[in-house]
Amino acid sequence: xxxxxxxxxxxxLGTWRRVYLVVIGALVLxxxxxxxxxxxxxx
Amino acid sequence: MLRVWDxxxxxxTLLAVVLYGIWRAGRQKNLxxxxxxxxxxxxxxxxxxxxxxxxxxxxxxxxxxxxxxxxMRFVQFYxxxxxxxxxxxxxxxxxxxxxxxxxxxxxxxxxxxxKTRTLTAALxxxxxxxxxxISIYAPALVLSVMLxxxxxxxxLLMGSLVIVYTVTxxxxxxxxxxxxxxxxxxxxxxxxxxxxxxxxxxxxxxxGALQLAGALGKTxxxxxxxxxxxxxxxxxxxxGGFFLQLSYFGTDQSQVQRYLTGASxxxxxxxxxxxxxxxxxxxFFILLVGVLVAVFYLFTPGPLYYNPTASADTxxxxxxxxxxxxxxxxxxxxxxxxxxxxxxxxxxPSPAAQQALLAADTTAQGLHRQATALxxxxxxxxxxxxxxxxxxxVITYLPVGLVGLLLAVIFLASMGSIAPAFNSxxxxxxxxxxxxxxxxxxSEAHYVAASRWFTLGWGVLAVVTAAFAxxxxxxxxxVNILGSLFYGxxxxxFVVAFYxxxxxxxxxxxxxxxxxxxxxxxxxxxxxxSYLWYNFIGCVLVPAFALMVQALWPKPKT
Numbered sequence: 001x002x003x004x005x006x007x008x009x010x011x012x013l014g015t016w017r018r019v020y021l022v023v024i025g026a027l028v029l030x031x032x033x034x035x036x037x038x039x040x041x042x043x
Numbered sequence: 044m045l046r047v048w049d050x051x052x053x054x055x056t057l058l059a060v061v062l063y064g065i066w067r068a069g070r071q072k073n074l075x076x077x078x079x080x081x082x083x084x085x086x087x088x089x090x091x092x093x094x095x096x097x098x099x100x101x102x103x104x105x106x107x108x109x110x111x112x113x114x115m116r117f118v119q120f121y122x123x124x125x126x127x128x129x130x131x132x133x134x135x136x137x138x139x140x141x142x143x144x145x146x147x148x149x150x151x152x153x154x155x156x157x158k159t160r161t162l163t164a165a166l167x168x169x170x171x172x173x174x175x176x177i178s179i180y181a182p183a184l185v186l187s188v189m190l191x192x193x194x195x196x197x198x199l200l201m202g203s204l205v206i207v208y209t210v211t212x213x214x215x216x217x218x219x220x221x222x223x224x225x226x227x228x229x230x231x232x233x234x235x236x237x238x239x240x241x242x243x244x245x246x247x248x249x250x251g252a253l254q255l256a257g258a259l260g261k262t263x264x265x266x267x268x269x270x271x272x273x274x275x276x277x278x279x280x281x282x283g284g285f286f287l288q289l290s291y292f293g294t295d296q297s298q299v300q301r302y303l304t305g306a307s308x309x310x311x312x313x314x315x316x317x318x319x320x321x322x323x324x325x326x327f328f329i330l331l332v333g334v335l336v337a338v339f340y341l342f343t344p345g346p347l348y349y350n351p352t353a354s355a356d357t358x359x360x361x362x363x364x365x366x367x368x369x370x371x372x373x374x375x376x377x378x379x380x381x382x383x384x385x386x387x388x389x390x391x392p393s394p395a396a397q398q399a400l401l402a403a404d405t406t407a408q409g410l411h412r413q414a415t416a417l418x419x420x421x422x423x424x425x426x427x428x429x430x431x432x433x434x435x436x437v438i439t440y441l442p443v444g445l446v447g448l449l450l451a452v453i454f455l456a457s458m459g460s461i462a463p464a465f466n467s468x469x470x471x472x473x474x475x476x477x478x479x480x481x482x483x484x485x486s487e488a489h490y491v492a493a494s495r496w497f498t499l500g501w502g503v504l505a506v507v508t509a510a511f512a513x514x515x516x517x518x519x520x521x522v523n524i525l526g527s528l529f530y531g532x533x534x535x536x537f538v539v540a541f542y543x544x545x546x547x548x549x550x551x552x553x554x555x556x557x558x559x560x561x562x563x564x565x566x567x568x569x570x571x572x573s574y575l576w577y578n579f580i581g582c583v584l585v586p587a588f589a590l591m592v593q594a595l596w597p598k599p600k601t
Contacts (some may be wrong), residue, residue: 027126
């Protein structure tokens with residue numbers, strides 16, 4: 001299993017785990033918004 | 044036909060992109076510089092390059108056509124991409140950076156052995172080598188029809204421009220031109236949407252357009268289905284899409300090379316995550332363009348069949364011409380009836396008005412299907428016109444100058460995905476075949492020169508393949524599926540490499556071979572499983588077979 005190189009810190013949010021959670025959270029939000037879009041215009 | 048100013052904008056944009064790429068690339072003295080840009084690219088260039096590599100001309104032609112004909116549900120195909128980017132950041136990117144490899148397959152020799160590396164490199168060269176020719180031909184054909192020039196010219200123009208800057212500037216020229224290309228592409232697409240909204244009937248606006256699209260079932264962006272043969276739904280997008288994107292970005296050298304150029308693993312990760320954040324909204328936007336074009340043509344009479352050359356050929360045919368002409372007359376009446384039904388629905392939305400609109404649309408669609416059947420019968424092979432819908436709108440309704448820009452968008456999108464293909468095919472040939480097997484001890488200058496020659500060679504081969512693509516007929520569809528046949532198995536080998544350290548080289552090699560046979564069997568015997576699932580099945584079968592083989596194949600005593 002590869003491990004993170006030393007001193008490999010993301011430029012934002014402090015840890016990579018938090019950065020990944022933001023990306024996954026953004027995906028969840030996108031899916032929810034698209035579902036809302038689907039429901040809003042489905043006749 | 045195109046006007047002088049459109050030709051000028053198109054020509055100047057293409058020239059500017061090529062010169063910009065060559066200028067920014069500078070000189071390359073060694074392989075590190077030519078193949079991985081000295082591993083010095085910032086995160087935004089890595090991300091833009093990954094995006095431009097994936098977004099081909101077909102993305103803009105077929106996706107808008109898909110939005111026009113089928114609505115928004117294709118967006119689900121990309122739901123797995125952000126998840127795949129996270130896995131790449133955790134596993135693939137750090138491993139490739141740590142070992143400072145030039146190709147993804149080089150990594151496999153360090154983990155397994157040379158034959159596993161050669162097998163995966165050969166699968167990549169086969170798949171990407173053949174499909175690059177097709178990826179030139181498909182947009183070249185559409186552009187030739189819309190520009191009214193022979194396909195051989197659009198094919199040669201695209202291929203030769205890309206060869207010039209890719210051979211000269213290597214991966215740096217590819218990355219810099221891609222950032223320029225994306226800027227032009229997005230400028231053009233936003234302008235197209237603005238004009239589309241402006242061209243809609245007065246007072247309709249975006250809300251009204253979406254209301255109409257919804258009444259026609261074109262706004263379903265999230266759908267649920269357990270049917271494995273249904274290509275685009277939430278489940279297939281998340282699971283099938285995840286494995287497809289992970290295979291593509293993790294094991295296809297044309298993508299791996301983009302994030303190998305990152306200045307550090309942090310820069311590569313940020314670039315990949317940028318791609319993960321932007322991709323779904325970007326695809327939503329492109330599909331929305333197609334949906335808006337569909338709404339536009341509800342009120343504005345459009346052609347019965349959107350490929351103008353195919354329409355003209357069928358109309359003048361002695362056998363199919365009369366029937367086609369009659370269909371065109373009926374279609375004009377059906378469009379008028381559909382426009383009236385759309386107006387009635389907007390004025391007083393009700394289930395009855397919606398049913399009337401759906402019935403009018405079904406009638407028009409039925410006539411279009413009959414026309415498609417006539418065109419297919421005329422050419423003696425299945426034909427579709429969805430790739431021509433967006434450009435028909437552009438050429439017919441956009442102002443002078445902007446038409447040239449939008450055509451440049453399609454050229455640039457195509458070039459942005461072809462250039463990394465040439466670049467990665469040359470890298471893989473030099474690093475995984477030429478250097479280990481043919482010239483293991485040559486100088487850096489020799490390998491750089493060899494890389495340039497192989498880039499030129501793959502470029503010429505792709506242009507020649509594109510020239511004969513019309514004769515390939517149904518093989519084109521098979522080539523499109525080719526990627527999915529191999530990607531999953533290659534991904535399975537990487538999964539074993541990263542996550543199953545106890546599995547040895549020979550069982551993995553045999554497991555990969557067996558898994559490949561099963562996936563090809565699913566395709567050959569037409570098992571009702573969508574091609575999106577081939578990646579998942581191939582990826583899971585490699586470790587499963589490898590574990591079984593290792594259990595039966597005892598470790599040799601040393």
